[in-house]
Amino acid sequence: MSTANVSDVTVENLELKFEDIVREHYQMAYHTAYGVIGNTEDAEDVAQTIFLRLLHHGTSGEAKRNPRAYLYRAAVNESLNLIRSRKRQILTDAADKFAATPPASESAEEIHQRLYRAVAQISPSAAHILVLRYVHKYSDAEIAKLLGTSRGTIAVSLYRTHARLKKLMRVPSS
Numbered sequence: 324m325s326t327a328n329v330s331d332v333t334v335e336n337l338e339l340k341f342e343d344i345v346r347e348h349y350q351m352a353y354h355t356a357y358g359v360i361g362n363t364e365d366a367e368d369v370a371q372t373i374f375l376r377l378l379h380h381g382t383s384g385e386a387k388r389n390p391r392a393y394l395y396r397a398a399v400n401e402s403l404n405l406i407r408s409r410k411r412q413i414l415t416d417a418a419d420k421f422a423a424t425p426p427a428s429e430s431a432e433e434i435h436q437r438l439y440r441a442v443a444q445i446s447p448s449a450a451h452i453l454v455l456r457y458v459h460k461y462s463d464a465e466i467a468k469l470l471g472t473s474r475g476t477i478a479v480s481l482y483r484t485h486a487r488l489k490k491l492m493r494v495p496s497s
Contacts, residue, residue: 342496344390345374351391352398358458359442359450361435369405373397392469397452406443434492441491449484456481 352373357366373394442450455461455469463481467474 341378344377344394348391348394349374352394355395355458356455357400358404358454359399361439362406365405366402369398369401373401396451400447401455403443403447403450406439437492438488441488444491445484445487449480449487452477452480453484 349370352372353390354365356369357363360366360369376397377394442453445453452466455466456463461469463474463477467477470477
């Protein structure tokens, strides 16, 4: 009887802890995914997927030490995987910042689709920094603190990522 109680308490405690993690971090995961994908339904799917994986696979050392950082990276990575698999998404209103002068005949939707395809081709670490800067509106200094690096490193990464995205978004000459 005491073994059953210990087992029940353990399962109950794990469920309560998981509920707390979901309650505390779901909105951040959803907003991160939405910022990358630009689609409500897909962002909800991404957020649900990462929490289901966490529930089924348990928490790793990183997830226990810093669940916010772990879930943020999981949301970005899962979103990028979704974009790569579909090759047809929209990022944010920051598309104008990366787009070379588009042809007059190109719609905003087409520009956004090219931006999503370009973002899918950059490294996950560059995408993380990009999302933190343009989706979550963090400063270079705040990003540096979050990622444990220098502000200069973040600034250089953003500069290089901008240049790479501009190159990737160029409309091929006909």
